[in-house]
Amino acid sequence: xxxxPLRLTVNGRAVELVDVPAxxxxxxxxxxxxxxxxxxxxxxxxxxxxxxxxxxxxTCLSCLxxxxxxxxxxxxxxxxxxxxxxxxxxxxxxxxxxALQCGYCTPGFVMALAGLLRERGTSATREELLxxxxxxxxxxxxYVAIVRAIESLRSGGP
Amino acid sequence: MTAAIxxxxxxxxxxxxxxxxxxxxxxxxxxxxxxxxxxxxxxRSLDLRAAxxxxxxxxxxxxxxxxxxxxxxxxxxxxxxAQGEILYRNQPLAVVAAPxxxxxxxxxxxxxxxxxxxxVVVDLETIFPEWPGSEADASPAVTAHVRARHGNVExxxxxxxxxxxxxxxxxxxxxxxxxxxxxxxxxxxxxxYVRTTTQSPFGVREDASSLLGLPESSLVVEGTWVGGxxxxxxxxxLEPYALLLARATGRPVRFALGYREEFxxxxxxxxxxxxxxxxVTGGRIRARRVRLLLDVxxxxxxxxxxxxxxxxxxxxxxxxxxxxVEGYAVxxxxxxxxxxxxxxxxxxxxxxxxxxxxxxxxxxLDPEEFRARHMWxxxxxxxxxxxxxxxGLATAFERARATARQWRAxxxxxxxxxxxxxxxxxxxxxxxxxxxxxxxxxxxxVEGEREIGSGSVLAGLTAVAVRVTGLxxxxxxxxxxxxxxAPFDSGVYGSRTxxxxxxxxxxxVVGLRxxxxxxxxxxxxxxxxxxxxxxxxxxxxxRAALSVLLTPEEGAAGGIVxxxxxxxxxxxxxxxxxxxxxxYPYTDFTGVAHVAQVAVDPATGAVRVERYAAYHDAGTVVxxxxxxxxxxxxxxxxxxxxxxxxxxxxxxxxxxxxxxxDYRIPxxxxxxxxxxxxxxGFAGAGPFGAKGLGExxxxxxxxxxxxxxxxxxxxxxxxxxLTAERVARALKLL
Numbered sequence: 043x044x045x046x047p048l049r050l051t052v053n054g055r056a057v058e059l060v061d062v063p064a065x066x067x068x069x070x071x072x073x074x075x076x077x078x079x080x081x082x083x084x085x086x087x088x089x090x091x092x093x094x095x096x097x098x099x100x101t102c103l104s105c106l107x108x109x110x111x112x113x114x115x116x117x118x119x120x121x122x123x124x125x126x127x128x129x130x131x132x133x134x135x136x137x138x139x140x141a142l143q144c145g146y147c148t149p150g151f152v153m154a155l156a157g158l159l160r161e162r163g164t165s166a167t168r169e170e171l172l173x174x175x176x177x178x179x180x181x182x183x184x185y186v187a188i189v190r191a192i193e194s195l196r197s198g199g200p
Numbered sequence: 201m202t203a204a205i206x207x208x209x210x211x212x213x214x215x216x217x218x219x220x221x222x223x224x225x226x227x228x229x230x231x232x233x234x235x236x237x238x239x240x241x242x243x244r245s246l247d248l249r250a251a252x253x254x255x256x257x258x259x260x261x262x263x264x265x266x267x268x269x270x271x272x273x274x275x276x277x278x279x280x281x282a283q284g285e286i287l288y289r290n291q292p293l294a295v296v297a298a299p300x301x302x303x304x305x306x307x308x309x310x311x312x313x314x315x316x317x318x319x320v321v322v323d324l325e326t327i328f329p330e331w332p333g334s335e336a337d338a339s340p341a342v343t344a345h346v347r348a349r350h351g352n353v354e355x356x357x358x359x360x361x362x363x364x365x366x367x368x369x370x371x372x373x374x375x376x377x378x379x380x381x382x383x384x385x386x387x388x389x390x391x392x393y394v395r396t397t398t399q400s401p402f403g404v405r406e407d408a409s410s411l412l413g414l415p416e417s418s419l420v421v422e423g424t425w426v427g428g429x430x431x432x433x434x435x436x437x438l439e440p441y442a443l444l445l446a447r448a449t450g451r452p453v454r455f456a457l458g459y460r461e462e463f464x465x466x467x468x469x470x471x472x473x474x475x476x477x478x479x480v481t482g483g484r485i486r487a488r489r490v491r492l493l494l495d496v497x498x499x500x501x502x503x504x505x506x507x508x509x510x511x512x513x514x515x516x517x518x519x520x521x522x523x524x525v526e527g528y529a530v531x532x533x534x535x536x537x538x539x540x541x542x543x544x545x546x547x548x549x550x551x552x553x554x555x556x557x558x559x560x561x562x563x564x565l566d567p568e569e570f571r572a573r574h575m576w577x578x579x580x581x582x583x584x585x586x587x588x589x590x591x592g593l594a595t596a597f598e599r600a601r602a603t604a605r606q607w608r609a610x611x612x613x614x615x616x617x618x619x620x621x622x623x624x625x626x627x628x629x630x631x632x633x634x635x636x637x638x639x640x641x642x643x644x645x646v647e648g649e650r651e652i653g654s655g656s657v658l659a660g661l662t663a664v665a666v667r668v669t670g671l672x673x674x675x676x677x678x679x680x681x682x683x684x685x686a687p688f689d690s691g692v693y694g695s696r697t698x699x700x701x702x703x704x705x706x707x708x709v710v711g712l713r714x715x716x717x718x719x720x721x722x723x724x725x726x727x728x729x730x731x732x733x734x735x736x737x738x739x740x741x742x743r744a745a746l747s748v749l750l751t752p753e754e755g756a757a758g759g760i761v762x763x764x765x766x767x768x769x770x771x772x773x774x775x776x777x778x779x780x781x782x783x784y785p786y787t788d789f790t791g792v793a794h795v796a797q798v799a800v801d802p803a804t805g806a807v808r809v810e811r812y813a814a815y816h817d818a819g820t821v822v823x824x825x826x827x828x829x830x831x832x833x834x835x836x837x838x839x840x841x842x843x844x845x846x847x848x849x850x851x852x853x854x855x856x857x858x859x860x861x862d863y864r865i866p867x868x869x870x871x872x873x874x875x876x877x878x879x880x881g882f883a884g885a886g887p888f889g890a891k892g893l894g895e896x897x898x899x900x901x902x903x904x905x906x907x908x909x910x911x912x913x914x915x916x917x918x919x920x921x922l923t924a925e926r927v928a929r930a931l932k933l934l
Contacts, residue, residue: 080215144653184836
């Protein structure tokens with residue numbers, strides 16, 4: 043148990059969390075404490091990337107991150123509003139390329155790419171972007187349409 | 201056809217789609233299985249007292265069942281809990297519900313089980329060290345036996361120029377939908393209600409009600425968004441247990457599997473051993489003998505259609521007048537066998553294509569020419585005596601061979617190009633129904649399937665309704681209804697959804713047009729159009745706005761209603777060729793030919809697929825975007841079956857690689873560019889002659905890759921998957 047509440051910002055909203063066990067994962071905090079189910083639970087072992095979020099703008103697997111580690115940070119998830127220009131850009135690229143089917147891996151892919159674009163800006167190469175989602179699994183699309191979406195991000199569109 | 205933006209893209213891209221794992225009801229409890237600690241054994245004692253003593257914990261075991269379930273007859277053949285004898289590791293012994301996941305785990309840990317272990321059988325070849333003869337029919341391990349023959353096989357074999365025999369082995373593969381199974385059950389008055397991630401809400405209703413002894417009418421199943429199905433979410437699994445716990449506690453109960461449990465308990469395709477024998481005279485196949493041993497795990501005797509269905513895929517799509525096939529479903533101490541996208545057809549195509557390629561090489565014949573010469577054409581008879589309908593395989597194969605010739609000319613030394621074929625049939629299940637509601641401004645298709653990602657519901661059915669009515673896309677919507685609201689459908693499996701519900705829409709639209717014409721006082725069928733934002737109906741000289749044609753009741757209910765239903769016409773095989781068991785006719789004939797270019801690492805045997813092309817006999821493409829996406833995704837999934845995916849079971853029945861770090865599905869880095877081309881005009885079972893597209897794309901992939909590997913390095917592999925280790929052994933590097 044923590045002596046003082048944890049304070050973080052989730053998608054621009056300040057949240058204060060009390061009595062967070064030391065073992066609680068950020069994924070569970072988001073999904074079951076804050077009841078934000080947009081971030082998906084897959085394997086819980088870092089093997090699928092479905093739970094990817096941004097912590098202070100950097101890509102992070104929320105299933106392998108303890109909530110105590112993110113005290114004082116800014117967490118961005120797939121539920122962030124259209125004011126997040128980078129996430130919006132990735133969403134548009136995915137929509138136009140048809141880069142999703144069942145959609146369960148989609149939040150992880152979108153956030154991983156948003157993190158990379160934020161970090162590297164427009165100088166990110168195609169290879170860097172592809173490697174940036176190398177740890178995200180998709181069983182539906184065969185990644186072909188996801189690569190198309192990534193190429194459109196790279197070429198400045200949409 | 202132009203690709204439309206997926207109707208479900210927007211909701212999924214902001215994280216607002218509620219999947220089974222996302223269900224969250226105030227006050228709900230969390231469930232967990234008490235798993236069997238061994239794969240085979242006799243339960244000496246099951247002590248649930250310590251678990252029950254924990255605060256907030258409820259345990260339901262075999263003893264409590266009778267007091268909780270419905271008054272009807274329960275399916276005794278499929279007990280919910282191990283009864284005396286444990287038949288596979290992690291088989292449910294009891295279920296617990298607790299206020300949190302942590303407390304549920306603690307309750308499971310508090311259960312004391314004493315078991316007398318019994319011998320564990322996991323390996324087919326330990327049951328039948330030699331190929332089974334007639335004694336296998338009496339073996340308690342055999343749960344199904346099928347046999348068919350035609351002509352004098354022995355005579356053809358005796359006088360053949362050459363008889364080539366081989367044995368193939370295929371692996372257990374998991375669906376690996378990223379979303380695990382998950383549901384939330386509640387008891388609402390007299391209604392047992394469950395929301396679940398499923399490919400078949402009506403299938404879950406039928407299955408769960410028979411397991412619980414309930415009339416179907418007292419169970420309501422509502423589908424959620426589905427995070428991938430691939431066959432693994434086709435029938436009930438967690439739902440009956442969650443319903444029991446909801447009944448026992450009076451609280452909503454969430455039951456979701458962790459990913460390891462998903463691997464351990466999932467209904468996967470299990471291993472098989474197949475012997476192929478082909479007699480050739482004068483460059484022509486004169487006779488074939490096929491024997492199949494299929495591991496069905498803990499599947500029930502007589503409930504398994506896998507053997508008879510699979511074995512057809514070991515004969516086709518090649519002409520064989522004289523043949524003998526025999527298949528055995530063999531019970532082992534693994535969980536029950538389950539369907540995986542095109543159940544067992546990719547494995548069968550791997551065996552057939554690799555074997556015929558090998559036979560041709562043994563006879564110094566051109567392997568592709570040899571296959572082309574024997575390939576089914578429309579009007580041929582299948583070995584089991586069914587006439588082949590419109591079939592685009594030969595066309596697809598020619599297109600694939602042309603690409604292969606070009607790639608061979610370009611490929612550097614050490615790289616190999618292969619062409620593989622496969623076939624499939626659009627399944628129809630028990631048929632399906634839709635209800636249309638045409639209002640002054642919209643057409644709503646009410647149906648009972650959730651979109652599982654393939655696009656068959658939201659993209660496919662929308663496209664069918666648009667094409668049949670002539671209304672613009674933005675005037676058509678799909679409305680999902682649970683099992684008490686929507687008309688019946690069998691499920692999103694077997695590449696059937698678009699075909700069956702699409703035909704049901706066609707029928708419902710005919711009814712709608714006729715009713716509108718009658719109301720206009722005209723004969724025949726009314727046409728629909730849009731004017732000043734309103735839908736108009738026109739027949740003969742008469743024309744009116746929908747708002748005028750609706751009765752007041754219809755106006756209040758949102759529109760005029762018309763129902764449509766489709767059940768496939770019966771088809772048959774020549775039963776005189778069947779000696780034992782059941783074989784199945786095809787609804788239609790879908791042909792697929794693929795091309796792969798691979799490089800094989802000469803030091804390690806690792807296979808890298810460099811480029812890929814897929815030629816698909818699709819009948820008619822209904823939605824171009826969804827169709828292409830199905831092929832791309834199916835090919836990638838097939839690359840996993842071909843190269844890396846293999847569930848490994850230890851001798852004591854433990855799944856060794858029960859996580860995504862050990863059971864390796866393709867990542868972005870392993871999927872090459874994929875070119876997709878559709879061949880249209882060979883009509884299938886669906887609307888406008890469309891053929892199902894969900895499953896065919898995975899079928900030829902392992903075959904295509906294997907033939908390309910042989911072309912690249914000479915290694916002839918007879919076991920899936922084609923891991924670096926197996927290739928290295930074949931090349932004598934190990």
